[in-house]
Amino acid sequence: MSETKKTTIxxxxxxxxxxxAAYIIANGAAAYDHEVTIFHTFWGLNxxxxxxxxxxxxxxxxxxxxxxxxxxxxxxGLSKMNFAGMGPKMIKDVMKKHNAIPLPQLIEMxxxxxxKLVACTMTMDLLGLQEKExxxxxxxxxxxxxxxxxxxxxxxxxx
Numbered sequence: 116m117s118e119t120k121k122t123t124i125x126x127x128x129x130x131x132x133x134x135x136a137a138y139i140i141a142n143g144a145a146a147y148d149h150e151v152t153i154f155h156t157f158w159g160l161n162x163x164x165x166x167x168x169x170x171x172x173x174x175x176x177x178x179x180x181x182x183x184x185x186x187x188x189x190x191x192g193l194s195k196m197n198f199a200g201m202g203p204k205m206i207k208d209v210m211k212k213h214n215a216i217p218l219p220q221l222i223e224m225x226x227x228x229x230x231k232l233v234a235c236t237m238t239m240d241l242l243g244l245q246e247k248e249x250x251x252x253x254x255x256x257x258x259x260x261x262x263x264x265x266x267x268x269x270x271x272x273x274x
Contacts, residue, residue: 122149122270125261129158129185130194131203131218137274138162138221144270145228153225154261156235159274160242162188162222163234163249177243184242188218226252233261 122144126137137159141151155163166187173181185191193202210217216224225232232253239245239255246255265271 120144120147120149120269121151121264121267122272123152123154123261123265123268124272124274126153126155126159126162126274127157128194128274129161129191131188131191132193132195132206133274134159134162134188134191135218135221137272138218138225140272141230142221142224142228145225145230149269150231151225151228152231152233152261152264154233154235154256154264156238157242158184160234160238160244160249161185161191162218163232163253164188164244165248165250166190169245169248171245171247173243173245180242181244181248188222191218222250231264235261 122141124137124141126134128134137153141153145151161184164184164187166189168186191203192200193206196202207217222232232250233256234249234253236255236257
């Protein structure tokens with residue numbers, strides 16, 4: 116009997132293309148029967164933000180972070196060639212032509228495959244993000260929980 120392989124990914128980047136790479140790898144690993152965890156921290160948390168504004172009470176700095184960060188996976192910029200927001204539109208058009216799956220649907224696919232999506236609670240506190248602002252059916256934990264998953268990981272990535 117073979118042991119279940121584990122893949123863990125730290126998604127630190129808030130760039131659309133890097134988040135796509137993380138989710139493509141995660142979904143591929145899950146398709147190969149890996150137990151997969153994506154730990155979203157700092158700007159990677161933007162992939163888990165809901166698209167619509169959520170009314171929550173925040174202090175001044177938390178409000179400022181909320182306004183500066185993209186709201187949801189589909190609004191994230193590119194790591195290269197962002198061109199004041201034109202780059203993401205261009206890449207999405209190219210992806211559509213080639214029938215590539217966009218990031219929001221890759222995230223849905225990950226949830227369907229029972230990939231563990233974890234929001235870093237320490238970063239949430241720092242950036243003033245609250246659970247109701249993030250997608251449903253995700254987990255919340257600190258770095259110790261990620262390290263416990265990664266300790267047995269066959270593949271550990273930082274994106």
